Amino acid sequence: MAGAPVVLVTGSTDGIGRTTAVALARRGARVIVHGRAKARVDPVATELRAVAKEAALEPLALDLARLEDVRAAGAVLDARGVSIDVVVHNAGVYMRERVASADGFEMTLAVNHLAPFALTHALLASAAGASLRRIVVVSSVAHTRGTIDLDDLSFERRGFDPYATYAASKLANVLFAVELARRVRRGVTVNALHPGVVSTKLLTQGFGMRGPDSLDEGAKTSVRLALDEDIASVTGAYFSGGKRAPWSPLAEDRDLARRFYERSAALAGVTPLPETDG
Numbered sequence: 155m156a157g158a159p160v161v162l163v164t165g166s167t168d169g170i171g172r173t174t175a176v177a178l179a180r181r182g183a184r185v186i187v188h189g190r191a192k193a194r195v196d197p198v199a200t201e202l203r204a205v206a207k208e209a210a211l212e213p214l215a216l217d218l219a220r221l222e223d224v225r226a227a228g229a230v231l232d233a234r235g236v237s238i239d240v241v242v243h244n245a246g247v248y249m250r251e252r253v254a255s256a257d258g259f260e261m262t263l264a265v266n267h268l269a270p271f272a273l274t275h276a277l278l279a280s281a282a283g284a285s286l287r288r289i290v291v292v293s294s295v296a297h298t299r300g301t302i303d304l305d306d307l308s309f310e311r312r313g314f315d316p317y318a319t320y321a322a323s324k325l326a327n328v329l330f331a332v333e334l335a336r337r338v339r340r341g342v343t344v345n346a347l348h349p350g351v352v353s354t355k356l357l358t359q360g361f362g363m364r365g366p367d368s369l370d371e372g373a374k375t376s377v378r379l380a381l382d383e384d385i386a387s388v389t390g391a392y393f394s395g396g397k398r399a400p401w402s403p404l405a406e407d408r409d410l411a412r413r414f415y416e417r418s419a420a421l422a423g424v425t426p427l428p429e430t431d432g
Contacts, residue, residue: 160211160238160285161380162186162277164218164270165245167194170292170349174244174373175202179209181381186236187213188245211236218245218269219255221422225272228280240288240380241277243270243327252314259421260308266323271330272422278338279425286342288386289334290379293327293346295394298402300325302410304417326414328392328405333415335390337427343389347375348399 161178165171167189175185179202187202187210189195195213202210212234217223231238247265255264270291277283300321306312309319331346338344349372378396379385392401404410412429419426 158182158184158208159240159381160184160186160236161240161242162188162214162238163242163244163376164188164273167198170369170372170376171242171244172198172201173369174242174376176205177370177373177377178380179205181377182206183209183240183381184211185209186211186231186238188216189213190217191215217256218265218273219257219261221255221257221264221268221272224269225276225423227273228276228282231277231282232280234282236282237285238277238282239285240290241274241286242290242292242376242380243273244292244376245269246292246323248316248320250316252309260310260314260319262319262323263307263326266320267326267330268418268422270327271418272424274334275419275422275424275427278342278427288380289331289338289342289344290376291327291331291344291346292349292376293331293392294321294324295348296321297324297328297346297348300402300404302326302329302404302414304413307417307421325402325404326418328401329411329414330418331392332390332405333411334427336430337415343387345379345389346392346401347379348392348394349373349375 161183163171163175166175166187178185187195187198192215199210199213249262253261255261328346331344335344375393375396391398416426
Protein backbone atom coordinates (compact mmCIF):
# COMPACT_ATOMS: atom_id res chain seq x y z
CA MET A 155 0.00 0.00 0.00
CA ALA A 156 1.40 3.35 -1.02
CA GLY A 157 1.35 6.06 1.62
CA ALA A 158 -0.24 5.76 5.04
CA PRO A 159 -3.04 3.18 4.82
CA VAL A 160 -6.45 4.06 6.21
CA VAL A 161 -7.83 1.30 8.43
CA LEU A 162 -11.36 1.03 9.84
CA VAL A 163 -11.41 -1.07 13.03
CA THR A 164 -14.84 -2.03 14.33
CA GLY A 165 -15.33 -2.43 18.06
CA SER A 166 -12.22 -0.38 18.79
CA THR A 167 -13.28 1.44 21.96
CA ASP A 168 -11.84 -1.16 24.32
CA GLY A 169 -10.13 -4.53 24.57
CA ILE A 170 -8.41 -6.08 21.56
CA GLY A 171 -9.98 -3.57 19.17
CA ARG A 172 -8.56 -0.58 21.02
CA THR A 173 -5.15 -2.22 21.26
CA THR A 174 -5.32 -3.03 17.54
CA ALA A 175 -6.10 0.59 16.71
CA VAL A 176 -3.16 1.86 18.78
CA ALA A 177 -0.79 -0.73 17.28
CA LEU A 178 -1.86 0.25 13.76
CA ALA A 179 -1.24 3.92 14.57
CA ARG A 180 2.24 3.06 15.82
CA ARG A 181 2.87 1.29 12.51
CA GLY A 182 1.99 4.48 10.63
CA ALA A 183 -1.60 3.76 9.69
CA ARG A 184 -4.42 6.27 9.85
CA VAL A 185 -7.25 4.73 11.83
CA ILE A 186 -11.01 5.16 11.93
CA VAL A 187 -12.15 4.17 15.40
CA HIS A 188 -15.61 2.60 15.61
CA GLY A 189 -18.00 2.24 18.52
CA ARG A 190 -21.69 2.57 19.31
CA ALA A 191 -21.55 6.12 20.65
CA LYS A 192 -19.54 9.30 20.16
CA ALA A 193 -18.70 9.41 23.87
CA ARG A 194 -16.92 6.06 23.47
CA VAL A 195 -15.02 6.70 20.25
CA ASP A 196 -13.70 10.21 20.94
CA PRO A 197 -11.32 9.24 23.80
CA VAL A 198 -9.72 6.53 21.66
CA ALA A 199 -9.24 8.95 18.77
CA THR A 200 -7.51 11.31 21.21
CA GLU A 201 -5.28 8.45 22.35
CA LEU A 202 -4.29 7.71 18.76
CA ARG A 203 -3.41 11.36 18.10
CA ALA A 204 -1.05 11.18 21.06
CA VAL A 205 0.73 8.34 19.24
CA ALA A 206 0.87 10.27 15.96
CA LYS A 207 -0.85 13.58 15.22
CA GLU A 208 -2.43 12.38 11.96
CA ALA A 209 -3.17 8.85 13.16
CA ALA A 210 -6.86 9.30 13.93
CA LEU A 211 -9.44 10.20 11.33
CA GLU A 212 -12.98 11.17 12.30
CA PRO A 213 -14.40 8.25 14.33
CA LEU A 214 -17.45 6.27 13.24
CA ALA A 215 -20.29 5.97 15.75
CA LEU A 216 -22.49 3.16 14.53
CA ASP A 217 -24.78 0.57 16.17
CA LEU A 218 -23.96 -2.77 14.55
CA ALA A 219 -27.28 -4.18 15.79
CA ARG A 220 -29.16 -1.92 13.34
CA LEU A 221 -28.66 -3.17 9.78
CA GLU A 222 -30.21 -0.09 8.21
CA ASP A 223 -27.47 2.01 9.82
CA VAL A 224 -24.77 -0.49 8.87
CA ARG A 225 -25.85 -0.52 5.23
CA ALA A 226 -25.71 3.30 5.22
CA ALA A 227 -22.11 3.38 6.50
CA GLY A 228 -20.64 3.52 3.01
CA ALA A 229 -22.62 6.67 2.22
CA VAL A 230 -21.61 8.20 5.57
CA LEU A 231 -17.94 7.64 4.78
CA ASP A 232 -18.42 8.82 1.20
CA ALA A 233 -19.78 12.11 2.53
CA ARG A 234 -16.57 12.55 4.50
CA GLY A 235 -14.41 11.94 1.44
CA VAL A 236 -12.69 9.02 3.15
CA SER A 237 -10.86 6.32 1.18
CA ILE A 238 -10.43 3.08 3.14
CA ASP A 239 -7.63 0.60 2.43
CA VAL A 240 -8.32 -1.98 5.16
CA VAL A 241 -11.28 -2.96 7.32
CA VAL A 242 -10.75 -5.03 10.47
CA HIS A 243 -14.02 -6.58 11.62
CA ASN A 244 -13.16 -6.89 15.29
CA ALA A 245 -16.46 -6.14 17.05
CA GLY A 246 -18.19 -9.08 18.70
CA VAL A 247 -20.56 -10.09 21.48
CA TYR A 248 -21.19 -13.14 23.63
CA MET A 249 -24.80 -13.24 24.75
CA ARG A 250 -25.71 -15.24 27.84
CA GLU A 251 -29.41 -15.09 26.98
CA ARG A 252 -31.44 -14.58 23.83
CA VAL A 253 -31.82 -10.92 22.90
CA ALA A 254 -33.24 -9.63 19.63
CA SER A 255 -31.51 -7.01 17.50
CA ALA A 256 -33.37 -4.00 16.11
CA ASP A 257 -34.13 -6.14 13.04
CA GLY A 258 -35.41 -9.09 15.06
CA PHE A 259 -32.35 -11.32 14.66
CA GLU A 260 -30.68 -13.09 17.55
CA MET A 261 -28.05 -10.62 18.75
CA THR A 262 -24.99 -12.88 18.40
CA LEU A 263 -25.82 -13.58 14.76
CA ALA A 264 -26.67 -9.91 14.15
CA VAL A 265 -23.50 -8.33 15.55
CA ASN A 266 -20.92 -11.04 14.96
CA HIS A 267 -21.91 -11.98 11.42
CA LEU A 268 -24.66 -9.98 9.72
CA ALA A 269 -23.13 -6.61 10.65
CA PRO A 270 -19.66 -7.29 9.19
CA PHE A 271 -21.32 -8.95 6.20
CA ALA A 272 -23.48 -5.87 5.52
CA LEU A 273 -20.70 -3.39 6.29
CA THR A 274 -18.27 -5.12 3.92
CA HIS A 275 -20.76 -5.00 1.08
CA ALA A 276 -21.59 -1.37 1.83
CA LEU A 277 -17.90 -0.49 1.61
CA LEU A 278 -17.35 -2.48 -1.58
CA ALA A 279 -20.25 -0.64 -3.23
CA SER A 280 -19.09 2.83 -2.12
CA ALA A 281 -16.50 5.33 -3.26
CA ALA A 282 -15.00 5.07 0.23
CA GLY A 283 -14.20 1.42 -0.47
CA ALA A 284 -12.76 1.90 -3.95
CA SER A 285 -9.23 1.56 -2.57
CA LEU A 286 -10.10 -1.33 -0.23
CA ARG A 287 -7.40 -3.99 -0.44
CA ARG A 288 -7.68 -6.07 2.74
CA ILE A 289 -10.67 -7.37 4.68
CA VAL A 290 -9.77 -8.88 8.05
CA VAL A 291 -12.38 -10.85 10.00
CA VAL A 292 -11.72 -11.62 13.68
CA SER A 293 -13.11 -15.09 14.32
CA SER A 294 -12.06 -17.50 17.10
CA VAL A 295 -10.79 -21.01 17.63
CA ALA A 296 -14.36 -21.56 18.89
CA HIS A 297 -15.38 -21.75 15.23
CA THR A 298 -14.06 -25.33 15.17
CA ARG A 299 -16.91 -26.28 17.51
CA GLY A 300 -19.56 -24.39 15.58
CA THR A 301 -22.27 -25.74 13.31
CA ILE A 302 -24.43 -23.99 10.73
CA ASP A 303 -28.07 -24.88 10.19
CA LEU A 304 -29.30 -22.73 7.31
CA ASP A 305 -32.88 -23.18 8.48
CA ASP A 306 -32.18 -22.32 12.11
CA LEU A 307 -29.42 -19.70 12.22
CA SER A 308 -30.90 -18.07 15.34
CA PHE A 309 -31.14 -21.35 17.29
CA GLU A 310 -34.91 -21.07 17.59
CA ARG A 311 -35.69 -24.71 16.83
CA ARG A 312 -32.58 -26.10 18.49
CA GLY A 313 -32.92 -23.90 21.56
CA PHE A 314 -30.64 -21.04 22.53
CA ASP A 315 -27.29 -22.03 24.01
CA PRO A 316 -24.75 -19.22 24.60
CA TYR A 317 -21.63 -21.10 23.59
CA ALA A 318 -23.18 -22.97 20.65
CA THR A 319 -24.56 -19.69 19.31
CA TYR A 320 -21.21 -17.92 19.73
CA ALA A 321 -19.29 -20.79 18.12
CA ALA A 322 -21.72 -20.77 15.18
CA SER A 323 -21.17 -17.03 14.71
CA LYS A 324 -17.41 -17.55 14.65
CA LEU A 325 -17.79 -20.34 12.08
CA ALA A 326 -19.94 -17.87 10.15
CA ASN A 327 -16.97 -15.47 10.15
CA VAL A 328 -14.72 -18.11 8.60
CA LEU A 329 -17.27 -19.24 6.00
CA PHE A 330 -17.87 -15.59 5.07
CA ALA A 331 -14.15 -14.96 4.61
CA VAL A 332 -13.72 -18.10 2.51
CA GLU A 333 -16.66 -17.39 0.20
CA LEU A 334 -16.08 -13.64 -0.07
CA ALA A 335 -12.47 -14.32 -1.09
CA ARG A 336 -13.85 -16.26 -4.09
CA ARG A 337 -16.24 -13.49 -5.12
CA VAL A 338 -14.59 -10.18 -4.32
CA ARG A 339 -12.91 -8.11 -7.01
CA ARG A 340 -9.32 -8.82 -7.97
CA GLY A 341 -6.74 -7.23 -5.69
CA VAL A 342 -8.79 -7.53 -2.50
CA THR A 343 -7.84 -10.16 0.07
CA VAL A 344 -10.11 -11.61 2.76
CA ASN A 345 -8.82 -13.56 5.75
CA ALA A 346 -10.11 -14.68 9.14
CA LEU A 347 -8.18 -15.11 12.38
CA HIS A 348 -8.12 -16.32 15.97
CA PRO A 349 -6.76 -13.51 18.19
CA GLY A 350 -5.81 -15.73 21.12
CA VAL A 351 -7.41 -16.19 24.52
CA VAL A 352 -7.35 -12.72 26.04
CA SER A 353 -8.99 -11.45 29.22
CA THR A 354 -11.35 -9.08 27.44
CA LYS A 355 -14.83 -8.17 28.66
CA LEU A 356 -16.23 -10.76 26.27
CA LEU A 357 -14.12 -13.53 27.82
CA THR A 358 -14.48 -12.56 31.49
CA GLN A 359 -18.18 -11.70 31.40
CA GLY A 360 -19.27 -14.12 28.70
CA PHE A 361 -17.16 -17.18 29.43
CA GLY A 362 -16.50 -16.37 33.10
CA MET A 363 -12.77 -16.97 32.73
CA ARG A 364 -9.46 -15.25 32.14
CA GLY A 365 -7.02 -16.00 29.32
CA PRO A 366 -3.25 -16.41 29.15
CA ASP A 367 -2.67 -14.00 26.25
CA SER A 368 -2.09 -10.24 26.52
CA LEU A 369 -4.00 -7.56 24.64
CA ASP A 370 -0.89 -6.94 22.53
CA GLU A 371 -0.80 -10.62 21.59
CA GLY A 372 -4.51 -10.47 20.83
CA ALA A 373 -4.00 -7.59 18.41
CA LYS A 374 -0.89 -8.99 16.72
CA THR A 375 -2.50 -11.13 14.04
CA SER A 376 -5.06 -8.48 13.06
CA VAL A 377 -2.27 -5.93 12.63
CA ARG A 378 -0.21 -8.39 10.59
CA LEU A 379 -3.08 -9.19 8.25
CA ALA A 380 -3.86 -5.48 7.91
CA LEU A 381 -0.36 -4.25 7.10
CA ASP A 382 2.35 -6.84 6.48
CA GLU A 383 3.53 -7.03 2.88
CA ASP A 384 4.73 -10.65 2.96
CA ILE A 385 1.11 -11.84 3.15
CA ALA A 386 -0.39 -9.16 0.91
CA SER A 387 -1.54 -11.75 -1.65
CA VAL A 388 -2.81 -14.40 0.80
CA THR A 389 -6.60 -14.71 0.73
CA GLY A 390 -9.32 -17.06 1.90
CA ALA A 391 -7.18 -18.27 4.79
CA TYR A 392 -7.33 -18.58 8.57
CA PHE A 393 -4.55 -17.32 10.85
CA SER A 394 -3.58 -17.74 14.49
CA GLY A 395 -0.46 -16.49 16.23
CA GLY A 396 0.49 -14.51 13.13
CA LYS A 397 0.60 -17.53 10.81
CA ARG A 398 -1.75 -19.76 8.86
CA ALA A 399 -3.50 -22.29 11.05
CA PRO A 400 -5.85 -25.29 10.72
CA TRP A 401 -9.55 -24.51 10.55
CA SER A 402 -12.81 -26.41 10.84
CA PRO A 403 -13.35 -29.04 8.14
CA LEU A 404 -16.62 -27.20 7.43
CA ALA A 405 -14.54 -24.37 5.97
CA GLU A 406 -13.69 -26.78 3.13
CA ASP A 407 -17.38 -27.33 2.32
CA ARG A 408 -17.72 -25.09 -0.70
CA ASP A 409 -21.42 -25.74 -1.13
CA LEU A 410 -22.13 -24.81 2.49
CA ALA A 411 -20.08 -21.61 2.16
CA ARG A 412 -21.91 -20.67 -1.02
CA ARG A 413 -25.38 -21.32 0.35
CA PHE A 414 -24.58 -19.61 3.64
CA TYR A 415 -23.25 -16.54 1.83
CA GLU A 416 -26.43 -16.27 -0.26
CA ARG A 417 -28.64 -16.79 2.80
CA SER A 418 -26.68 -14.12 4.67
CA ALA A 419 -27.09 -11.66 1.81
CA ALA A 420 -30.85 -12.15 1.92
CA LEU A 421 -30.97 -11.65 5.69
CA ALA A 422 -28.67 -8.62 5.63
CA GLY A 423 -30.59 -7.00 2.79
CA VAL A 424 -27.64 -6.66 0.44
CA THR A 425 -27.01 -7.76 -3.13
CA PRO A 426 -24.66 -10.76 -3.20
CA LEU A 427 -21.50 -10.53 -5.24
CA PRO A 428 -21.57 -12.85 -8.27
CA GLU A 429 -19.84 -16.22 -8.16
CA THR A 430 -16.60 -16.58 -10.07
CA ASP A 431 -15.17 -19.53 -11.93
CA GLY A 432 -12.26 -19.82 -9.49
